[in-house]
Amino acid sequence: xxxxxxxxxxxxxxxxxxxxxxxxxxxxxxxxxxxxxxxxxxxxxxxxxxxxxxxxxxxxxxxxxxxxxxxxxxxxxxxxxxxxxxxxxxxxxxxxxxxxxxxxxxxxxxxxxxxxxxxxxxxxxxxxxxxxxxxxxxxxxxxxxxxxxxxxxxxxxxxxxxxxxxxxxxxxxxxxxxxxxxxxxxxxxxxxxxxxxxxxxxxxxxxxxxxxxxxxxxxxxxxxxxxxxxxxxxxxxxxxxxxxxxxxxxxxxxxxxxxxxxxxxxxxxxxxxxxxxxxxxxxxxxxxxxxxxxxxxxxxxxxxxxxxxxxxxxxxxxxxxxxxxxxxxxxxx
Ligand code: GRG
Numbered sequence: 001x002x003x004x005x006x007x008x009x010x011x012x013x014x015x016x017x018x019x020x021x022x023x024x025x026x027x028x029x030x031x032x033x034x035x036x037x038x039x040x041x042x043x044x045x046x047x048x049x050x051x052x053x054x055x056x057x058x059x060x061x062x063x064x065x066x067x068x069x070x071x072x073x074x075x076x077x078x079x080x081x082x083x084x085x086x087x088x089x090x091x092x093x094x095x096x097x098x099x100x101x102x103x104x105x106x107x108x109x110x111x112x113x114x115x116x117x118x119x120x121x122x123x124x125x126x127x128x129x130x131x132x133x134x135x136x137x138x139x140x141x142x143x144x145x146x147x148x149x150x151x152x153x154x155x156x157x158x159x160x161x162x163x164x165x166x167x168x169x170x171x172x173x174x175x176x177x178x179x180x181x182x183x184x185x186x187x188x189x190x191x192x193x194x195x196x197x198x199x200x201x202x203x204x205x206x207x208x209x210x211x212x213x214x215x216x217x218x219x220x221x222x223x224x225x226x227x228x229x230x231x232x233x234x235x236x237x238x239x240x241x242x243x244x245x246x247x248x249x250x251x252x253x254x255x256x257x258x259x260x261x262x263x264x265x266x267x268x269x270x271x272x273x274x275x276x277x278x279x280x281x282x283x284x285x286x287x288x289x290x291x292x293x294x295x296x297x298x299x300x301x302x303x304x305x306x307x308x309x310x311x312x313x314x315x316x317x318x319x320x321x322x323x324x325x326x327x328x329x330x331x332x333x
Pocket of ligand 1: 044047090098105187190
């Protein structure tokens with residue numbers, strides 16, 4: 001295993017990049033939509049969400065007797081799916097009807113390159129294919145069965161029980177990801193954001209207080225980050241107390257990530273961020289720095305990370321997940 005968090009994450013990213021490329025290559029789509037989907041999916045980015053899925057699978061799978069490789073393999077379809085959904089959300093978020101941005105991951109946004117129509121379809125394609133990857137008869141999921149008691153049951157009842165357990169986990173993961181990405185989660189958060197910016201007909205721009213800001217971010221960014229970690233645990237068959245602790249950990253991580261995102265929007269440059277810096281302030285959007293100032297915002301993010309670590313400790317976990325939480329504070333992009 002790699003020594004530093006940086007080399008660990010780059011090892012995970014390699015697996016993610018290969019999985020994303022495979023997921024796109026197996027689609028029999030017309031080349032123009034396939035190209036637009038590749039443009040936005042295989043375009044770099046930190047790959048935080050899929051790395052979180054794999055790291056969680058590993059951290060929660062090892063105590064169940066799984067090898068690192070088996071844990072990662074079992075969770076890979078979920079990791080691929082969350083990144084495809086994230087990529088779709090960025091394509092749609094950048095559209096003129098939404099945040100109207102021309103720069104993403106250091107390159108022109110999809111609608112600038114392909115036009116609005118194809119960009120919308122590329123986002124739709126990525127969202128839909130994510131669920132195909134998650135639901136599909138992927139051989140990578142049919143790895144060893146995670147739980148020790150389940151393993152002995154499989155010995156007794158044969159292969160079919162193992163397959164049933166794998167399918168059940170995939171169904172749970174589909175549900176968790178759908179709820180996180182859907183109207184109670186990311187789509188709902190984006191709707192609140194749109195209304196706050198005065199861009200929903202019949203809704204004047206409204207000021208958002210601290211509680212409403214937290215709710216918006218918990219849905220818009222937090223829900224998918226949370227689900228990304230949770231499905232890592234689900235896919236390896238972790239028990240309910242562990243899944244609940246991972247959920248708490250990732251809720252705090254998601255909020256810290258968003259607070260730092262707001263801070264970087266104030267402090268960062270276009271070059272460093274690969275997207276348009278200072279947009280939130282220019283649009284008069286409510287943000288953590290605008291409500292609390294930069295210093296207090298960083299302090300709030302640090303307290304999220306303390307709570308994230310406490311959630312892990314509750315079930316005797318830590319390792320890379322604790323380091324990833326710390327990284328969310330120190331990141332520059
Ligand atoms: C269009 C339904 C719909 C939702 C869009 C994710 C999102 C909701 C909007 C993105 C707007 C934004 C910049 C939010 C701040 C936090 C965030 C999600 C940043 C982008 O994610 P990173 O930093 O990006 O993980 P990379 O490029 O590294 O993958």
